[in-house]
Amino acid sequence: MKAIGFFGGTFAPIHNGHLRLAIELKEALGLDVVHVTPSARPPHRARPGISAERRLDWVRLAVGDEPGLFVDDRELRRATQGLLSYTCDSLADLKREQPDSRLFLLLGDDAANQLPSWHRWRELFELAHVVVVERPGQRSEPGAELADFLRGRKVDAACALHESPHGLWLPITVPPLAISSTRIRSLLQAGRSVRGLVPEPVIRSLTPEDVRALTIEEAAIHD
Numbered sequence: 001m002k003a004i005g006f007f008g009g010t011f012a013p014i015h016n017g018h019l020r021l022a023i024e025l026k027e028a029l030g031l032d033v034v035h036v037t038p039s040a041r042p043p044h045r046a047r048p049g050i051s052a053e054r055r056l057d058w059v060r061l062a063v064g065d066e067p068g069l070f071v072d073d074r075e076l077r078r079a080t081q082g083l084l085s086y087t088c089d090s091l092a093d094l095k096r097e098q099p100d101s102r103l104f105l106l107l108g109d110d111a112a113n114q115l116p117s118w119h120r121w122r123e124l125f126e127l128a129h130v131v132v133v134e135r136p137g138q139r140s141e142p143g144a145e146l147a148d149f150l151r152g153r154k155v156d157a158a159c160a161l162h163e164s165p166h167g168l169w170l171p172i173t174v175p176p177l178a179i180s181s182t183r184i185r186s187l188l189q190a191g192r193s194v195r196g197l198v199p200e201p202v203i204r205s206l207t208p209e210d211v212r213a214l215t216i217e218e219a220a221i222h223d
């Protein structure tokens with residue numbers, strides 16, 4: 001049975017923390033592939049000032065030919081029909097496409113602890129296992145609703161996920177990288193270097209127009 005990781009994000013822009021999460025979890029969980037999936041119209045935050053197409057370009061540049069990472073543009077394709085980017089729809093889509101697969105939803109703990117605010121969030125556990133990485137510098141705890149729901153679902157080893165079709169929650173530690181897209185945008189806004197934080201091909205592709213659009217994004221988020 002094929003093991004597929006699903007790693008979604010706004011990626012405004014993608015950074016090395018994202019890339020390492022995908023690569024470390026692919027290896028630690030023994031996944032065949034990780035789908036790196038930009039959200040076209042994130043339901044949870046101010047609409048990014050930078051276009052989904054541009055964010056997808058950067059994901060492609062960042063992923064390059066890294067074995068086992070696959071750039072998944074399904075949420076942009078869905079957006080052309082005016083639909084929001086709901087993870088449960090993307091996972092259901094993926095499962096329909098590849099019925100003989102086991103799905104692993106990969107999240108940083110800041111995102112994971114927000115799950116109860118996601119559309120049809122309980123259904124995620126009928127489609128996938130959830131794997132959660134501790135994110136440095138962003139302490140967050142599951143609220144009571146999530147903590148209740150997780151009772152009996154938590155496991156502490158990846159092998160348990162391969163023995164069950166879906167519905168389990170695995171907290172896992174990977175070497176931490178304290179990088180966020182917010183910090184990248186602030187550095188760009190201040191005219192500072194983002195070398196070492198963002199993959200080189202992405203840095204090389206940044207135009208003054210991109211920097212302006214990312215700066216608008218920064219303004220929108222803090223409004």
Ligand code: ATP
Nearest residue numbers: 008009010011017107108111135177179180181182
């Ligand atoms: P922003 O600062 O704009 O909120 P972000 O850096 O959190 O952006 P997103 O695209 O929102 O990036 O994140 C996508 C996913 O990647 C989320 O699950 C998030 O928790 C996770 N993630 C982002 N950066 C890291 C990191 N440095 N370490 C671990 N997980 C991360």
